Amino acid sequence: MKASVVICGAGIVGMASALALARGGCHDVVLLGPAPRAVSTDHNTYHPRVYAISGSSQQFLQSIGVWSLLDMSRVTRVEAMEVRGDQFGALYLRAWQAAQPQLSWIIEAGEIERVLSQALKVYGLTWLEDTLDQYQNQTGVTQAGKTLTADLWVAADGANSALRQLAGLPYDSQPYDAVGVVAHLTCEHPHQGVAFQWFRPEGVLALLPMPDTTAGHQVSMVWSLKTAHADVLLGLPPERQADELAGSLAPATRARLGQLTLRGPLNGFALTLGQSPMIGPGVALVGDAAHRVHPLAGQGLNLGLGDAQALVRVVSQREPFLSAGDPLVLRRYRRERAQAILEIRLVTDGLKRLFDVTLPPIPWIRNAGLSLVDRLPLVKRLLIEGASRSA
Numbered sequence: 001m002k003a004s005v006v007i008c009g010a011g012i013v014g015m016a017s018a019l020a021l022a023r024g025g026c027h028d029v030v031l032l033g034p035a036p037r038a039v040s041t042d043h044n045t046y047h048p049r050v051y052a053i054s055g056s057s058q059q060f061l062q063s064i065g066v067w068s069l070l071d072m073s074r075v076t077r078v079e080a081m082e083v084r085g086d087q088f089g090a091l092y093l094r095a096w097q098a099a100q101p102q103l104s105w106i107i108e109a110g111e112i113e114r115v116l117s118q119a120l121k122v123y124g125l126t127w128l129e130d131t132l133d134q135y136q137n138q139t140g141v142t143q144a145g146k147t148l149t150a151d152l153w154v155a156a157d158g159a160n161s162a163l164r165q166l167a168g169l170p171y172d173s174q175p176y177d178a179v180g181v182v183a184h185l186t187c188e189h190p191h192q193g194v195a196f197q198w199f200r201p202e203g204v205l206a207l208l209p210m211p212d213t214t215a216g217h218q219v220s221m222v223w224s225l226k227t228a229h230a231d232v233l234l235g236l237p238p239e240r241q242a243d244e245l246a247g248s249l250a251p252a253t254r255a256r257l258g259q260l261t262l263r264g265p266l267n268g269f270a271l272t273l274g275q276s277p278m279i280g281p282g283v284a285l286v287g288d289a290a291h292r293v294h295p296l297a298g299q300g301l302n303l304g305l306g307d308a309q310a311l312v313r314v315v316s317q318r319e320p321f322l323s324a325g326d327p328l329v330l331r332r333y334r335r336e337r338a339q340a341i342l343e344i345r346l347v348t349d350g351l352k353r354l355f356d357v358t359l360p361p362i363p364w365i366r367n368a369g370l371s372l373v374d375r376l377p378l379v380k381r382l383l384i385e386g387a388s389r390s391a
């Protein structure tokens, strides 16, 4: 089979790239990858992964026609952020302080996947529910033995990208020796659209606002714990996990949302800082296949959607005599993404390292820094605008 573009990986970034290309008039696109699993539409059951979606990602999803397909009763607006240091430091960011209606939206992975796959079916795009097994010089062979040739191959197949490896592209991966432990919790007090974050000695803890359930108010937890600590927690039987977690969350959150109760399974994701060259001969990398960042700023998927948007723009706007995989087109893509990726990488990695230092006076300085920023309206406005716009 011959196509202009093959997108390898049907995660959120791969599906969004395929849909944006199809909507831009490029119908000669093949999406290669297993389709996402069907999700529950029950209002007491939520997909285990949720994402903070930035303003620019929201605009992109709107531009490809899927934002209006989301079930808005499952989407939560983040109207404010409360960030606390490991001592006295505290920073409050409220959307209205920069005349914004919200900072971001919290959406389940399954809900975004649902609307993207629905839209792709409407567009009738060729979707091979198979995986890439072999690849050389813009020709790939799938697990089921199908041969595909394309001018441009897009690696959207995640952090362990098969296409990136088969194409021989390097990947610099630095493990954080930490695991992002995620779970949904019932909380005693309403979250009021606030996203909470604590920079704790054992790791960064975030509670993201979610829709209420019949059990009460709901938040989604992301706690980046040292691998050894996370392994102990994840290895406990479910009933002991709930007790252990409730016991550690009460002091960590200073009971800010009252009692917190585990309402589903705990999941763990090993955290790494990763970077690829973004392009290779006839290959462009997008999403986690291209880079990975610490989740403390909730920007990994937003970066991936920014990649998809930029790639589709340079491919659609290329000169008629250039193929989609021409080195000139690919270099434009890499150039467009360089700054956003570097910024998010530096900010997330820098913050993570700053809060890892225990040697005085660094802990005092970082807490004083948070509280100082809290007293500077102009800096706060810039931070709020940045948070609602990135990546």
Ligand SMILES: Cc1cc2nc3c(=O)[nH]c(=O)nc-3n(C[C@H](O)[C@H](O)[C@H](O)COP(=O)(O)OP(=O)(O)OC[C@H]3O[C@@H](n4cnc5c(N)ncnc54)[C@H](O)[C@@H]3O)c2cc1C
Binding pocket: 008, 009, 010, 011, 012, 013, 014, 032, 033, 034, 050, 051, 052, 053, 130, 131, 132, 133, 156, 157, 158, 159, 161, 162, 163, 180, 181, 182, 222, 269, 270, 286, 287, 288, 289, 295, 297, 298, 299, 300, 301, 302, 303, 304
């Ligand atoms: C704890 C945690 C919290 C996070 N929170 C946020 C957040 O709030 N906001 C945010 O923006 N980001 C967040 N992220 C980052 C986000 O999870 C990732 O950046 C995002 O999921 C990457 O999407 P992707 O489509 O690039 O890759 P993936 O979701 O990994 O998708 C890859 C796809 O490729 C397919 N595939 C794999 N191998 C092959 C093959 N050989 N052939 C074909 N297909 C293949 C897979 O089946 C899959 O569908 C968080 C990450 C973690 C760990």
